[in-house]
Amino acid sequence: MDDRSTLDELSAAVLAVNRHLSVREVLQTIVSAAQTLLGARYAALGVPDDQGGFAEFVVAGVSDEQREKIGPLPRQHGILAAMLTEAGPQRLADIRRDPRFGWWPAAHPVLKGFLGRQITDGRSVLGALFLANKIGGEFTDADERLLGVLAAHAAIALTNARLYEQSRELTLLEERQRVARELHDAVAQKLFSLRLTTEAATAWVRRDPARAETELQEIRWLAAQATEELGQIVAELRPRELVDTGLAETLRRRVALLDRVHDAAVSFSTTLAGRPAPAVEEAVLRIVEEALHNALRHANAGKVAVTLAGPPLTCVVADDGTGFDTAAADSASLGLASMRERARRLGGTLAVDSGQGGTVVTLTVPS
16 A cells, blocks of 8 residues: 555544544444554454453454353453553564463454554543454554554544533533422422422311312412423423424434434435424424434444425434334334334324335324
């Protein structure tokens, strides 16, 4: 491979790594890019935990069936431990002849030529990236330099992904705390008063029916107030983007974001006329989000298309992925059950057609 081709492939690998916002996706993309770029049969990346093991261990070149036979995640020992404690690259002609080599499980592939190094942000070790069994030769000095460049970019992408996930978690935590405060300050106080008034009404039923009737009027008023305030809190939980721009534009923006951060091509088109009711918009958005999540996380899809039409409102999420057993999923998948329940509450229907050619989720809501 000439220098220009190597540079082009490195540039493509760096762009691929930095497209993702999920830590798991970043790890898998790093491993796949390293395996392809350096022509290795096997590649792996381990993220250490603080208990002598690995919080994450992503591999390329090993099938899921073989991984299951290999068994639990490895511990921090041998060459793996060396990469986590020694800053320089580790390049070995035959890993089995190194004095630090210990053993591997019977189902583990036989590794020979080895190249690995740390992924570090300059202060702490984020992981250990290694490759084995270079196809058509041995790892070279040029491979070491190439892996070093990729590891540096991987550190940036991994740090960004972690910061993104932490910011999302913080946002969700802040929102939960806000809702908890609202519930405590408003609804909980009303419910407490409601309970006390109910107890008072019970005490007056026989002794003074007129007084009891007055208390019951108070109960009716408190219940109405609690219902109204709870409704206001729930309404505030609707995505602000959905309130401001409507279902079609919100879906367009969500799909555009997913298209940027996933390898699959995600597209959106709409012929929807007008805006559905707020409750319908929110339910449809949640159903589409779940369908997209399933397609992008589990289906190994290359293309995912979202179409929105109406009235009557019809939304289709179609992918070209591996498909799944819909009968088994109906009894085991909380996500699918939630989608069906949301559709039912709207008085609509949710159809799921899945096979070798992919999966099509169709939501129909009557006008």
